[in-house]
Amino acid sequence: MEHIVTAQEDGKKLRDILRRSMGVSYSAMKSAKWDNRILLDGIPATVDTPVRPGQTVTMVLAENAPVYSLQPYPLPLRIVYEDADFFIIDKPAPLASQSSAMHPDDSLENALFAHLGCPHKFIYRPVNRLDKGTSGLMAVARNPHAQHRLQQCLHTPDFVREYLAVVDDTPPEEMGVIDAPIAKENAASIRRVISPEGKPSRTHYQVLHTNGARALVRLRLDTGRTHQIRVHMAHLGCPVTGDFLYGRETPLLPGRFALHSAKIDMIHPLTGKHLMLESPLPEELVRLMEAPLQG
Numbered sequence: 573m574e575h576i577v578t579a580q581e582d583g584k585k586l587r588d589i590l591r592r593s594m595g596v597s598y599s600a601m602k603s604a605k606w607d608n609r610i611l612l613d614g615i616p617a618t619v620d621t622p623v624r625p626g627q628t629v630t631m632v633l634a635e636n637a638p639v640y641s642l643q644p645y646p647l648p649l650r651i652v653y654e655d656a657d658f659f660i661i662d663k664p665a666p667l668a669s670q671s672s673a674m675h676p677d678d679s680l681e682n683a684l685f686a687h688l689g690c691p692h693k694f695i696y697r698p699v700n701r702l703d704k705g706t707s708g709l710m711a712v713a714r715n716p717h718a719q720h721r722l723q724q725c726l727h728t729p730d731f732v733r734e735y736l737a738v739v740d741d742t743p744p745e746e747m748g749v750i751d752a753p754i755a756k757e758n759a760a761s762i763r764r765v766i767s768p769e770g771k772p773s774r775t776h777y778q779v780l781h782t783n784g785a786r787a788l789v790r791l792r793l794d795t796g797r798t799h800q801i802r803v804h805m806a807h808l809g810c811p812v813t814g815d816f817l818y819g820r821e822t823p824l825l826p827g828r829f830a831l832h833s834a835k836i837d838m839i840h841p842l843t844g845k846h847l848m849l850e851s852p853l854p855e856e857l858v859r860l861m862e863a864p865l866q867g
Contacts, residue, residue, distance in 0.1 A: 581625070590629065730839040753772055
């Protein structure tokens, strides 16, 4: 990644250009500094070096080995947007976002690896993660700088995500805000609970349609806690349909639950371009609104 020093940046330290003008994280800058990957006009330089207009600041990006060995997973992917910096992928469900001991092969990580032709230096850089049982739009960066810049935008007006969920029963109000702190149930559990000791968590919801047994709800997050929508809707008395952890499973949704990342409205952090990307509600979730609750 490169940056041409402007007249307004004359005399600033190299560290200021990297951190403020180029948006490099502190940890990335520190790592690059020790590896001599910070260059000024093509020559390694210290971060205290003052810069002059017209000089080229370069930081050579490092690559880290994946935690799990990559295994090509031949799953067709719907990529709704891609450029030199990132992908927006419409993730199906059930599908793990990242490889793990439980999912060493069947993951979005391995599916993207296969989609790209199994490149030798492939590194998976998810910006936001979706649960295995959640479908919809998910951002994956192509390089560490884009990942850092995109993650800085999460939960700001520059990266707004909307979800659609089918929930059991109907929320008490047509729209509202669930403002309830979320904490881990205990050290050994993956469950989250509402607790005064938890982290601040806010979810906006709007009921779009109801059939008396279930409701279709639009949701937007102010925060990004683990399982936030699932915990907040269960707290409201309307768990996400099929949610085995906070509600109850249904044979109508084998392996998944009725939560879908439907829209990303964002400003590209590196180009300033406005992107509005959408994914329609999957058919199996549409059918839920026509099925009885006991199904």
